[in-house]
Amino acid sequence: MAKVTIDGRSIEVPDGTTILQAARMIGPEVAPPTMCFYSKLKTSGGYCRTCLVEVTKGSEKDPRPMPKLVASCRTTVMDGMEVGNNSSPKVKEARKGVVEFLLLNHPLDCPICDQAGECHLQDLSYEHGSSKTRTDFERRTYNKINIGEKIQLHMTRCILCYRCVKVANQITDGRVHGVMNRGDHSEISTYVEQAIDNDFSGNVIDVCPVGALTDKTFRFKSRVWFTKPMLANRACDKCCGKVNLWYKGEEVLRVTGRKDQWGEVEEFICNTCRFDKKNTSDWTIEGPTPVDRHSVISANHYEVLTKPSVIHLNDIKPLPLKEGDKI
Numbered sequence: 001m002a003k004v005t006i007d008g009r010s011i012e013v014p015d016g017t018t019i020l021q022a023a024r025m026i027g028p029e030v031a032p033p034t035m036c037f038y039s040k041l042k043t044s045g046g047y048c049r050t051c052l053v054e055v056t057k058g059s060e061k062d063p064r065p066m067p068k069l070v071a072s073c074r075t076t077v078m079d080g081m082e083v084g085n086n087s088s089p090k091v092k093e094a095r096k097g098v099v100e101f102l103l104l105n106h107p108l109d110c111p112i113c114d115q116a117g118e119c120h121l122q123d124l125s126y127e128h129g130s131s132k133t134r135t136d137f138e139r140r141t142y143n144k145i146n147i148g149e150k151i152q153l154h155m156t157r158c159i160l161c162y163r164c165v166k167v168a169n170q171i172t173d174g175r176v177h178g179v180m181n182r183g184d185h186s187e188i189s190t191y192v193e194q195a196i197d198n199d200f201s202g203n204v205i206d207v208c209p210v211g212a213l214t215d216k217t218f219r220f221k222s223r224v225w226f227t228k229p230m231l232a233n234r235a236c237d238k239c240c241g242k243v244n245l246w247y248k249g250e251e252v253l254r255v256t257g258r259k260d261q262w263g264e265v266e267e268f269i270c271n272t273c274r275f276d277k278k279n280t281s282d283w284t285i286e287g288p289t290p291v292d293r294h295s296v297i298s299a300n301h302y303e304v305l306t307k308p309s310v311i312h313l314n315d316i317k318p319l320p321l322k323e324g325d326k327i
């Protein structure tokens with residue numbers, strides 16, 4: 001076991017735990033944001049630098065601080081390590097820079113992007129970015145590539161987190177897409193523009209932190225905050241069958257995997273559940289999906305509202321006066 005202190009809060013974790021995992025065990029107040037790490041995907045992380053932290057004490061044996069900020073999703077803890085995340089001015093400054101780099105080529109098209117309202121980059125730039133831009137040159141754009149009937153690729157919005165590539169590698173049975181080229185010419189593409197048509201390919205939509213991969217069957221149908229997510233399940237022979245149904249009125253507009261508190265899919269679902277089961281009668285409804293109060297998705301949903309109890313004027317008793325009180 002190793003003891004690690006993050007933003008002044010300590011925890012003992014098994015050897016081999018990363019700083020990010022240890023921070024998540026302590027709680028969301030100290031957990032660094034992530035754009036490429038995904039706990040359900042092996043070898044994810046290390047691409048975006050969003051999760052940078054400052055190691056102010058290396059370990060009990062060697063207390064020297066680490067000379068540079070480190071990616072918390074790729075750095076394992078040492079016994080006695082001390083880490084600054086939200087408490088470190090260096091980290092705050094660096095994170096602002098990372099957001100600036102991520103937005104350098106990202107279009108500011110949130111008003112027409114289907115991911116708006118559940119976009120991790122939108123949240124990241126709101127919480128950690130700067131309100132001004134220092135760039136006025138044209139952003140990088142790509143030609144549109146068709147990757148099939150159900151999934152829309154909008155490469156111009158991609159931040160190259162590699163999550164979709166890892167889904168294709170690890171979850172589907174035949175990967176047909178990947179990152180082509182290098183540097184600022186890198187792009188997500190399919191080999192010879194083949195369509196992605198295997199049972200689990202739809203999961204690339206759920207893992208994409210931005211609006212680069214979206215559900216064609218849901219595109220432009222509704223803003224996410226006008227929909228109502230419901231937990232539902234069905235007996236499926238390909239996947240767990242546990243999903244979120246996104247309703248608008250009586251209509252199921254889309255089906256997605258369920259996400260945990262870190263915005264990561266709990267269990268990957270198959271394309272049959274995602275694209276072919278859009279009738280309420282296909283599902284057993286469990287109830288409304290709990291939505292974080294701060295999420296825009298919870299706007300206008302009143303399930304969690306607790307009404308104040310009614311107070312009758314006769315019930316209000318004046319407090320007894322003490323010596324020296326002024327009336």
Ligand code: SF4
Pocket residue numbers: 157158159160161162163164165188204207208209210212213
């Ligand atoms: S398309 Fe989305 S998931 Fe894939 S690398 Fe780009 S941002 Fe990441």
Ligand code: FES
Pocket residue numbers: 033034035036037045046047048049050051052071072073074
């Ligand atoms: S989340 Fe750690 S580098 Fe992207």
